[in-house]
Amino acid sequence: MERRRVKGGILAAIGFILSPLSWWNDLVVNLPLAYAFGVAVSLISRSWFLPGVVAGYWLTNVVGFVLLHKGAVDAVSAESHPYTRRRFAKDFAISIGYTALVVLLIWFGFLSVPDGLLAALGR
Secondary structure (H helix, E strand, O other): OHHHHHHHHHHHHHHHHHOOOOOOHHHHHHHHHHHHHHHHHHOOOHHHHHHHHHHHHHHHHHHHHHHHHHHHHHHHOOOOOOOOHHHHHHHHHHHHHHHHHHHHHHHOOOOOOOHHHHHHOOO
16 A cells, blocks of 8 residues: 555656646646647647647646646555546536637747748658
8 A cells, every 4th residue: 555655756746847737837837848849749740739739738648747747646545446438528618718828928939930940850
């Protein structure tokens, strides 16, 4: 039982870092990961940058919420509990809201494809 609690604590910590629940993590963790994902897919097609950033950002948030919830439940409860569809639906809805914010940042030009990097790669 102790091993499950330690594992749950580690998963919860990773989930918290990936989730949008702290003021710093979007800027320091999720946005750089999403941006890197967007740049990676833009190497295939430049028009995939925005969808790539959106997908990467959304994935980091959803994975963060899932890990946070599952890890916290395992860390504090005496027995394992399943991750329900209702909880997933709530985590999904919150992630969609945060994703909309990132889309607006790209749409209004605060984030863009790094031209120097793509030029260096011949794109």
